[in-house]
Amino acid sequence: MKNIYFILISLMAIIYVVYEVRKKRFSVKESFWWVIASIIMLILSIFPYSIDRVANFLNIDYSPSLLFVICIIFLLFINFKNSKMISEHQEKIVELAQHIALLEAEVKGMKGKK
Amino acid sequence: MKKDKVLFVIPAYNEEENIGKVLKEIKKDAPFADILVINDCSKDYTEKIVEIEKVPCISEVFNLKYAMAVQTGIKYASQNDYDYVIQFDADGQHIAKEAIRLLDTMKKENCDIVIGSRYLEDTGYPCPFFRRMGTRFFSYIIWITCKQKIADPLSGFQCLNKKVIHRYSKMGNYPEFPDANLVIEMLLLGYEIKEIPVKMKLREVGVSMHGGIIKPIKYMINMFYAIVFIMIQNPRKRRK
Numbered sequence: 001m002k003n004i005y006f007i008l009i010s011l012m013a014i015i016y017v018v019y020e021v022r023k024k025r026f027s028v029k030e031s032f033w034w035v036i037a038s039i040i041m042l043i044l045s046i047f048p049y050s051i052d053r054v055a056n057f058l059n060i061d062y063s064p065s066l067l068f069v070i071c072i073i074f075l076l077f078i079n080f081k082n083s084k085m086i087s088e089h090q091e092k093i094v095e096l097a098q099h100i101a102l103l104e105a106e107v108k109g110m111k112g113k114k
Numbered sequence: 115m116k117k118d119k120v121l122f123v124i125p126a127y128n129e130e131e132n133i134g135k136v137l138k139e140i141k142k143d144a145p146f147a148d149i150l151v152i153n154d155c156s157k158d159y160t161e162k163i164v165e166i167e168k169v170p171c172i173s174e175v176f177n178l179k180y181a182m183a184v185q186t187g188i189k190y191a192s193q194n195d196y197d198y199v200i201q202f203d204a205d206g207q208h209i210a211k212e213a214i215r216l217l218d219t220m221k222k223e224n225c226d227i228v229i230g231s232r233y234l235e236d237t238g239y240p241c242p243f244f245r246r247m248g249t250r251f252f253s254y255i256i257w258i259t260c261k262q263k264i265a266d267p268l269s270g271f272q273c274l275n276k277k278v279i280h281r282y283s284k285m286g287n288y289p290e291f292p293d294a295n296l297v298i299e300m301l302l303l304g305y306e307i308k309e310i311p312v313k314m315k316l317r318e319v320g321v322s323m324h325g326g327i328i329k330p331i332k333y334m335i336n337m338f339y340a341i342v343f344i345m346i347q348n349p350r351k352r353r354k
Binding site: 018021022024027028029031032035092095096099 | 347
């Protein structure tokens, strides 16, 4: 059992993600892809030859390269999602700041009238 | 005895065709209650129509989606010390007279949440096959996890009491779709939930928020995932 270490690592990954969600430091919605990724990691570490079979099916000669491709695609996907979210949040923060400034002006005007 | 303060929370997004009629109906059938419309950054004249009807209206700064709009209303109710909140839809599906029945059930049975259900009795509400399947599936999950039958956990027609208002208003992680997952969480935390059959009207004009093919599938997956986490977060408290 050489792959016991990898099974342990992927189990730790799952437990860590679930633990963070339980402590409410990580939202359920955001954790979705990380849980999926760590489950795939677990499956691959229990059945290491499954990656060879998938590589065979896809006509890839060197099966570890498939692993790297999957990893890179996953990381790019997460990164893109995060970038998208950052720009959405930026927009919302600007809108909120402007709204607060307008409200403050209104409140000051109301105080002045008194 | 002090009179109970009741608030109708109506989240509205692009509902200019329906909202006027809905507000008139509530004013006629439930004159004792206050109404609050949460305008979720509509692009049409929803806000103007609400102003013409002289109903208080909160406008969100940007579109927050249905659930967050409802939570805004619940926070308002909590701040202004309301005893009961009735979640009501702006699209004219819900009937104000049925809302009074929800309220009466709540007072009589002394429970925390009353859900108005379409499927508890055959009320003649036509429903797309897919949605019906989804509802069955989630009510089955609720049955497994909490041993209680809730026929229509996806119903947005609910009545909440003060305890629940307080809890919802303090929830930092109020879910994006507060349906089966919220029902399960509240049941696991020991809140009483009752369900009564209500009549509903068909949607007259406008678009539903659960449309298309990909959205419902995404919704199902997200909901299932959220339920799994709720099961992990809340230790089981099975009742006999």
